[in-house]
Amino acid sequence: MPAALETQVGIVGAGPAGLLLAHLLHLNGIDSVIVERRDRDYVIDRVRAGVLEQGTVDLLMAMGVGEGVRSRGLRHDGLYVSFKGQRHRVDLADLTGGKAITVYGQNEVVRDLIDARLETGRPLYFEADRVAVDGLDSDRPVIRFDHDGQDHELRCGFIAGCDGFRGICRPSIPAAALNVYERTYPFGWLGILAEAAPACEELVYTLHDRGFALFSMRSPTVTRLYFQVPPDESIDKWSDDAIWAEMLTRMTTRDGWAPNVGRIIQKGVTPMRSFVAAPMRHGRLFLAGDAAHIVPPTGAKGLNLAASDVLVLARAFKGFYKCGRTDWLDEYSAVCERRVWKAQRFSWWMTSSMHRFPDETAFDRQRQIADLDYLTSSRAAMTSLAEQYVGLPAEVSFESAGLPQ
Numbered sequence: 001m002p003a004a005l006e007t008q009v010g011i012v013g014a015g016p017a018g019l020l021l022a023h024l025l026h027l028n029g030i031d032s033v034i035v036e037r038r039d040r041d042y043v044i045d046r047v048r049a050g051v052l053e054q055g056t057v058d059l060l061m062a063m064g065v066g067e068g069v070r071s072r073g074l075r076h077d078g079l080y081v082s083f084k085g086q087r088h089r090v091d092l093a094d095l096t097g098g099k100a101i102t103v104y105g106q107n108e109v110v111r112d113l114i115d116a117r118l119e120t121g122r123p124l125y126f127e128a129d130r131v132a133v134d135g136l137d138s139d140r141p142v143i144r145f146d147h148d149g150q151d152h153e154l155r156c157g158f159i160a161g162c163d164g165f166r167g168i169c170r171p172s173i174p175a176a177a178l179n180v181y182e183r184t185y186p187f188g189w190l191g192i193l194a195e196a197a198p199a200c201e202e203l204v205y206t207l208h209d210r211g212f213a214l215f216s217m218r219s220p221t222v223t224r225l226y227f228q229v230p231p232d233e234s235i236d237k238w239s240d241d242a243i244w245a246e247m248l249t250r251m252t253t254r255d256g257w258a259p260n261v262g263r264i265i266q267k268g269v270t271p272m273r274s275f276v277a278a279p280m281r282h283g284r285l286f287l288a289g290d291a292a293h294i295v296p297p298t299g300a301k302g303l304n305l306a307a308s309d310v311l312v313l314a315r316a317f318k319g320f321y322k323c324g325r326t327d328w329l330d331e332y333s334a335v336c337e338r339r340v341w342k343a344q345r346f347s348w349w350m351t352s353s354m355h356r357f358p359d360e361t362a363f364d365r366q367r368q369i370a371d372l373d374y375l376t377s378s379r380a381a382m383t384s385l386a387e388q389y390v391g392l393p394a395e396v397s398f399e400s401a402g403l404p405q
C-alpha cells in the first residue's frame, strides 16, 4: 500500500522555481510538498546561472530570503561589450534610472532557499524515485513517487511542474495540447570556474574572430569564464592549458586587459537552445521555469524567468485559496508567455550578434560588427540593451502575490 499524503500544491523539482514557489506559498499560509529526484548536495552543487536581475533580487529581499544576496552578492552597475580588441562599457544603472544586476551563483540562491524551506518544517523529499503525475484533468491530481523504498501517493489541489527541461511534468501533458517552439544553435559554451581574482569588476561579453567569449565571476576570488565551441564538443578534448590559451586569445584586448589565470576547479560544455512549450497549464498542472522554456544563456535570463513565472503562479494560488478566485489561474500562462517571449527575443538577439555561425558570410560578419558598433555608440541602443538586461518590469506586483511592496 502506498503511503497516502495530501497537500494544496504538490511541487515537482527543488530547483530555483520549485523552491521559490514553495516559499511564496508558505508566506501566504498555503501548504505544499516538494518532491525532488536528486540529493541535496547535488542540487546545491550544480554550477549554472550567476546573474540576477534587479527584480529577482528585490523578490528575494521581499520574501525575507535575501540576506545571502545582500551580503555576498556582487552588484554590477554596468557591463562591457568587447569587439575588435576593444571594450566598451554600457552603464546599466545610468541608463535605467539606477537599476543594476547582481552576480550571485544559482548554487547560493538554491542553498539559501533550501535552508529557508527546512526552517519552515514543511516537507521536501530529496532522492525521490520514479516520480509520476496523474489525474491532471481531475480536481485531485496526484504525484506518485518512491522514497526510502516506500511508495507514496500525494493528493494535491494543484501540481506545479518545476522539474526543469528534462523533467516528467511537461511530457505528461498530451502532445496535442501543447504548442512547442524551438531553435537549436550550431554551438555550445565551454565554461570554467577558476581560482583567480576577477580581473575586471564587471562582465565582459566578447565577439572575437575565433568566436564568442564571456568573462564573469562568482566571488572576489573566483572567476567564471566561457567560450563558444561546437555543440557536441567533448570537454575531454580540452586540457586546462588549452582552455586558458583559447580564453586569453579571445578575451585579451588591445589595451592589454586579460582575465587572471588560476587553477581550474570545474569545467563543462552546455548546449544552446531556445524552447517554449505553451500553454504553461494543463488542467491542474502548471509548468514553471525550465520545464516550460529554455533560453540560450547569453542574455542571462533562465533563472530570472523561473523567478518571474513563480511570482505569477503564487498570485494565482493565493487568489484561489485565499479569495476563491480562478481568473488569476486562467491568466497564468498568458501573463508568463508575454515575458518569456520578450526574454526569448532578447536572448536570441544577444546570441546572434555575438557568436560566429558556421554558415555565415562575409556580409553577415560585417553586419554583426556594425550591430555592436551601433550598440556601443548609441545611447538609445544601449538603453534598449540595459533595460532588458536588468530585467523588464514584472506585470504582477509583489503585493498581489501576498508580499509587502
Ligand code: FAD
Binding pocket: 012, 013, 014, 015, 016, 017, 018, 035, 036, 037, 038, 043, 047, 048, 049, 050, 051, 106, 128, 131, 162, 163, 164, 165, 166, 167, 168, 270, 288, 289, 290, 291, 297, 299, 300, 301, 302, 303, 304, 306
Ligand atoms: P532546474 O534548475 O533545472 O530545476 C529543476 C529541478 O527538478 C532539479 O533540481 C531537478 O533535479 C528536478 N527534477 C528533474 N526531474 C525530476 C523528476 N522527474 N522528479 C523530481 N524532480 C525532478 N542560466 C543562466 O542564466 N546562465 C547560465 O550560465 C546558465 N547555465 C546553465 C547551465 C546548464 C547546464 C543548465 C541546464 C542551465 C543553465 N542555465 C543558465 C539556466 C538556469 O540554470 C535555469 O534557467 C534555472 O536553473 C531554471 O530553474 P528551474 O527551477 O526551472 O529548473
Ligand code: PHB
Binding pocket: 048, 049, 050, 051, 203, 214, 216, 217, 224, 297, 298, 299, 300
Ligand atoms: C555566469 O556568470 O555564469 C553568466 C553570466 C552571464 C551570462 C551567462 C552566465 O550571460
